[in-house]
Amino acid sequence: MRSAVVAASRAAAQVVAAASAVAACVAEPAGIPLVAAALALVTGLVWWPRSRAWLPWLAGGAGAVSGAATAGSLLWSWLPFPNWTIIELFLLCLLVAAVARWSPVRAAVAGGFAAGLPSAVAILRVGEQMSGTEAVYGVAFWAFGPVLAAAGGGLLRMQHTRRVRAVEEARREQRLELARDLHDYVAHDVSEMIAQAQAAQLAADGPVLGALRHIETAGLRAMAAMDRTVRMLHDDPDEARSQQGVAELPELVERFAAASPARVRLELESGLAERIPRELTSTVHRIVVEALTNVRRHAPRAEWVEVCVREVDRSVEVSVANDASDAPPGELGRSGGLGLPGLTERVEALAGTLRAGPHGNGWRVLARLPVSS
Structure with missing residues (x-):
């Protein structure tokens, strides 16, 4: 019941966000790239953590809208370069950082490039106000944003990977310690059983003697198996080959x-x-x-x-x-x-x-x- 309520709330929030985006685009066509980037981020937040798998597509979609706006501005003077374009570029950089942090490597490269490149070339919407040299320098300068965002996301990803490895290593050390303790305690009890069986053989005969010998043999096998298991937990190649x-x-x-x-x-x-x-x-x-x-x-x-x-x-x-x-x-x-x-x-x-x-x-x-x- 609770999951259904949460899903319905998320769907309602998504509908409101989409309707607001459509209304904003109708009111101000020049804000279409900004609205697309904002809608991509809102979608990711509303459906988190399920939306992790969508991040490359969300970033790519926002980047495609931004790239189309830049191309239209260059070819047909479609959209101007309003003051809020800097917000659009900031949102695209956030998408690049999110993709670099959460997406698989190949998808992160594709999604980061799809959102980062339009962010870098958005300065070209200025059009005739820039010379060729100024355009090159402008694109190089604006490229710092998505590059730094990708580096930040990659750094967070690396820290998370190191943290996971450290936790796994700590758990492994704990398991090894528990295995050694278990070996010591159980080996003590099993060795006592073996000793009792060996001592009883001196006074037994017939079927009882055979049963005691079986108990002794089983105990010795158990001791050997515990020794072998503990050594294998230490990743000893020679012991692993002898399993x-x-x-x-x-x-x-x-x-x-x-x-x-x-x-x-x-x-x-x-x-x-x-x-x-x-x-x-x-x-x-x-x-x-x-x-x-x-x-x-x-x-x-x-x-x-x-x-x-x-x-x-x-x-x-x-x-x-x-x-x-x-x-x-x-x-x-x-x-x-x-x-x-x-x-x-x-x-x-x-x-x-x-x-x-x-x-x-x-x-x-x-x-x-x-x-x-």
């Missing part, structure tokens, strides 16, 4: 099969790990990890699980399917973590697709990642 990928899938599936009552089968195309880029191989591993985690959490009664990783039409296809159809879509993904939604963003960032849904009598996670030539 898990397609080559580690057999070990991953074997561990899953050992802890699951389902029949697990892995179909991995031979030599695939060596043929695909590093960023893809790590993503493939993460997809399989997340899909198997969802099977364990949401399909514990699955009788079989099939993992298939192969290359199809210059794309890596990853499929993880099971025969349990009772996993509701809304529960996919780990609570508190990124889960499949986070993986979907990661896959789409690599120009791929990821889908999860019913397949036959069960459930399937299917991802396709294009392999660059």
Whole structure:
């Protein structure tokens, strides 16, 4: 309701501004360029921040009207050079500054030129009162206005970019610090669990001994994973190269099969790990990890699980399917973590697709990642 009221108020203000502009142009035709520049600025203010995308067009439109007035004055003595022309040039310079500050680079160059050039040559409306040399010097002098406006807008843009980068860097440092703290605290507790499991093995036998060994192995893997993650957060190239990928899938599936009552089968195309880029191989591993985690959490009664990783039409296809159809879509993904939604963003960032849904009598996670030539 509130948004509708705001939109209606903006539309009403725009109508009033347009009507006022028409009335001013009818009353004083010489003020048409000034009215056009003022209307462009008012439109930008009324519809801000939505109007950021319109700034190059608003500046270009006002500049086109100003340029047409100058051309008409030179060719047919259409419009004189009234005293308020300086206000028109000031408004055009404001448009140039706004475009330089808010618009994308290419659009800013085009919009700034479209509004800045007519501002510089508006002095030519004086016509026969200036000689050729005076006209050249006059245009050069008036060009300082839009140039300074563009420089001011560019400076504000640069400061904003630096501020955003500084905030991102500060957030990154905070995340690193939190990751180190989390590693230290969790590592302490996990190491205590490992020590307890190792000590209990001395007095246990039979199935209990095997379970304790599994606990110890899982704890050691968790410690190694935390160490690896913290080092990767530090952007260590050597550690990034050692992250898990397609080559580690057999070990991953074997561990899953050992802890699951389902029949697990892995179909991995031979030599695939060596043929695909590093960023893809790590993503493939993460997809399989997340899909198997969802099977364990949401399909514990699955009788079989099939993992298939192969290359199809210059794309890596990853499929993880099971025969349990009772996993509701809304529960996919780990609570508190990124889960499949986070993986979907990661896959789409690599120009791929990821889908999860019913397949036959069960459930399937299917991802396709294009392999660059």
